[in-house]
Amino acid sequence: MPRNTRRLRPVVAVAAVALAAAAVANPVANSASAKPGKHLVDIQLLSFNDFHGNLEAPSGSSGRLVTGHQIDPATGKPVDETADVGGVEYLATHLAEARKGHDRSLTVAAGDLVGASPLLSAAFHDEPSVEALNKVGLDVTAVGNHEFDEGYKELQRIDAGGCIDDGDGKDNQNSCAAHEFKGADFDILASNVVEDASGKTILPSYSIKEVDGAKIGFIGMTLEGTPDIVTAEGVKGLTFKDEVETANALVPVLKKKGVKAIVTLIHEGANLPKEKWTDPATGTVHEVNASFDYTCEGGGELIADSPIVPIAEGLDPQIDMVVTGHTHNPYVCDVPDPKGKSRLVTSASSFGRLFTETNLKYDLKKHDIVRSSVKGSNLLVTRDVAKAPEQTELINTYKELVTPIASRVLGSISADVNRVQSPAGENALGDLIADAQLADESTVYNGQAPVIAFMNPGGIRADLTAANSPYGEPVGDVTFDEAFTVQPFNNYLVSLTMTGQDIYDLLTQQVTGANAGSHKILQVSKGFSYEISPSGPVDGSVKLNGEPIDKAASYRVVTNNFLQGGGDAFEAFTKGTDPYYGGLDIDAFANYLEASSPYTPGALDRITGTH
Structure with a gap:
C-alpha cells in the first residue's frame, strides 16, 4: 500500500493579547428579526460537534435522544420518550436537505470530530471519518481535545494528508488501508494551541469564508484545559492559551481584512438542568431528563457555572455567534456579550445525533451580521430518510477491511x-x-x-x-x-x-x-x-x-x-x-x-x- 506523505500546509501564528471583558449576568431573549432590504441577504449556518468517528448509526443510549415524556401506567412515574438518531449516512442526507433553497450556506463544527471513535474509524487512524466529513460538505471546524489523542503531529497529518508507515495492523490500526489518505478538505483551526519550539500555532487560527459577496470569519479553538484531559505525551511541547484573550486578539486582525462578521467555534460547553415536566393529566410537575430541545428553546437555561458561560460573556462584541461542544449537550441559548447585546450560543449534542440550523441576515453594505436576525434551532438526525449512498459505500469499504479484527x-x-x-x-x-x-x-x-x-x-x-x-x-x-x-x-x-x-x-x-x-x-x-x-x-x-x-x-x-x-x-x-x-x-x-x-x-x- 502507498506510504507517501504530503507536505503539511503552513500554519498561521497569532500572538494573544489580554483584554478585560465585562461580565454579563442573565441571558435575554432574541430581539425581532432585521428589516428586509436589498442590501440584506440570507445566510444559513449548519453546525455540529463531538462526532467522535461515529460513521455507523450509534447503538444503545448513544444512539438515542429524549424527545418527550409520558407517565408509565404500570408505575405511575414519568418515563422518557426517545428517538433513534445519528449515523453519518443519515446526517449527510439531513444536511443536504437542509441546504435546499439556501444559496448561501456554510457547514461548521466545534471539535472532537475524531478520537474516542468506534473501531470502524479508529482502526484506520480516523481516516474514514475525515473522508466521510469531506463528503458531508464540512467547511471549517475547531480542534477539540480528542484530536490530540495521538499527538499534534498526527493532527497535522489528519489535516494535510499522507500515510503512516505503521505496517498492517500495528496496535490494531492501519493507515491508508484502502488508498492513500488525502487529508481534510475542510479547515481545522487551533488558534489557542501554540508550539513552544516555534512560537506558532499548530494549525491556522482563523478562516475566512466568502459566499456570494458575504464574508464571514471563523475563529476556532479548543478549551484551555485540554492538557488536563488528554495524555501528557499527546500535548507535549504545546501551550494552550486562554480562550477569551485568544479570540479577542483575532478580532482586529479580521477587521483589518475587512471581515466584521465573526463566528467563534470553540470546544468547550455547558451543563444542563433537569427538565420540569408537567403531567397533562394531573398537572403534577416532575423532574425528568431534559428533551433535546428543552435548553433554551423549551424554557430551560444553561447552568450558571457552566465553563462556556464566562467565555461567551467575555468574547468581543464584534463576535456574532458562538458554536460550542465538549459536554455533549444540546442547547440553543442566548448569552449576552459584554455590551449586553443578545448573542446565540449553540451545541448539537454528540455522535451526529443532532445538527443546528442557524439562519441570519448579512448586511452587504456594513459587511456584518445583523445580530437581531440570528435564529437557531437543533434538529434531529432521524433515520427515516434515505441513506446517503456515498457514505454507505465508504462505510462498506472499511467494514470489509476491519471485519477480521472486529468480529x-x-x-x-x-x-x-x-x-x-x-x-x-x-x-x-x-x-x-x-x-x-x-x-x-x-x-x-x-x-x-x-x-x-x-x-x-x-x-x-x-x-x-x-x-x-x-x-x-x-x-x-x-x-x-x-x-x-x-x-x-x-x-x-x-x-x-x-x-x-x-x-x-x-x-x-x-x-x-x-x-x-x-x-x-x-x-x-x-x-x-x-x-x-x-x-x-x-x-x-x-x-x-x-x-x-x-x-x-x-x-x-x-x-x-x-x-x-x-x-x-x-x-x-x-x-x-x-x-x-x-x-x-x-x-x-x-x-x-x-x-x-x-x-x-x-x-x-x-x-x-x-x-
Whole structure:
C-alpha cells in the first residue's frame, strides 16, 4: 500500500493579547428579526460537534435522544420518550436537505470530530471519518481535545494528508488501508494551541469564508484545559492559551481584512438542568431528563457555572455567534456579550445525533451580521430518510477491511456489564476493566507485579450488552469491536510505585480541587476497598486484601498513561516513581475477557459510603 506523505500546509501564528471583558449576568431573549432590504441577504449556518468517528448509526443510549415524556401506567412515574438518531449516512442526507433553497450556506463544527471513535474509524487512524466529513460538505471546524489523542503531529497529518508507515495492523490500526489518505478538505483551526519550539500555532487560527459577496470569519479553538484531559505525551511541547484573550486578539486582525462578521467555534460547553415536566393529566410537575430541545428553546437555561458561560460573556462584541461542544449537550441559548447585546450560543449534542440550523441576515453594505436576525434551532438526525449512498459505500469499504479484527469473539458475559453507578460511584464495568489491568503481565517491573489498579470513569465509553450481536454471534458473546467501543483510546498501561499517602491523596482528589464540582470516582481492582465521603476517603478505611493501607509504605499500582500523566486532575499519580510502560489497555481488556469467560459481574462492594 502507498506510504507517501504530503507536505503539511503552513500554519498561521497569532500572538494573544489580554483584554478585560465585562461580565454579563442573565441571558435575554432574541430581539425581532432585521428589516428586509436589498442590501440584506440570507445566510444559513449548519453546525455540529463531538462526532467522535461515529460513521455507523450509534447503538444503545448513544444512539438515542429524549424527545418527550409520558407517565408509565404500570408505575405511575414519568418515563422518557426517545428517538433513534445519528449515523453519518443519515446526517449527510439531513444536511443536504437542509441546504435546499439556501444559496448561501456554510457547514461548521466545534471539535472532537475524531478520537474516542468506534473501531470502524479508529482502526484506520480516523481516516474514514475525515473522508466521510469531506463528503458531508464540512467547511471549517475547531480542534477539540480528542484530536490530540495521538499527538499534534498526527493532527497535522489528519489535516494535510499522507500515510503512516505503521505496517498492517500495528496496535490494531492501519493507515491508508484502502488508498492513500488525502487529508481534510475542510479547515481545522487551533488558534489557542501554540508550539513552544516555534512560537506558532499548530494549525491556522482563523478562516475566512466568502459566499456570494458575504464574508464571514471563523475563529476556532479548543478549551484551555485540554492538557488536563488528554495524555501528557499527546500535548507535549504545546501551550494552550486562554480562550477569551485568544479570540479577542483575532478580532482586529479580521477587521483589518475587512471581515466584521465573526463566528467563534470553540470546544468547550455547558451543563444542563433537569427538565420540569408537567403531567397533562394531573398537572403534577416532575423532574425528568431534559428533551433535546428543552435548553433554551423549551424554557430551560444553561447552568450558571457552566465553563462556556464566562467565555461567551467575555468574547468581543464584534463576535456574532458562538458554536460550542465538549459536554455533549444540546442547547440553543442566548448569552449576552459584554455590551449586553443578545448573542446565540449553540451545541448539537454528540455522535451526529443532532445538527443546528442557524439562519441570519448579512448586511452587504456594513459587511456584518445583523445580530437581531440570528435564529437557531437543533434538529434531529432521524433515520427515516434515505441513506446517503456515498457514505454507505465508504462505510462498506472499511467494514470489509476491519471485519477480521472486529468480529473476533473474545469471550462471553452472562449478563449486561454496565456503567450504572452505586451510591459510592462504583460500577460493574469499571470493576472488570480494573481487574483486567491488574491481571495484565506486561507491567510487571523488576519482578514486581502491581497490587492495585485504577481506571478513570471517563475512559469507559459504552456498556457491554449481552444481547448485542453486531456480527451475528450468539447472545452473550463479546467481540473485539464491542470491547474496543468500551475502551477506544489505545492508552498504554503504566505501573508505578506510590506511597500509601499518595493513594490517600489520590482518592481525595476524586472529590476535591478541580473535581469538586463534578466528582470523578476512580474504578478499582478486586482486593482494594475503602469508604468514600464528601471530603475524600474515610481515614483508616483504605484497605488492600482486608489490611489497612500503611501511609508510609510503598505499593506498586497500575493505571493508564492518561492518568499517570496527571489527567483528570489526579496529580497524585505524578508523584509515583519507577514508571514502567506495558501494553495497550484494550489488549489487557481483551485478554482478560478471553481468560474469564463466561464473565459474571459481581457485587459493587469495593467502594462504600457516599460522596
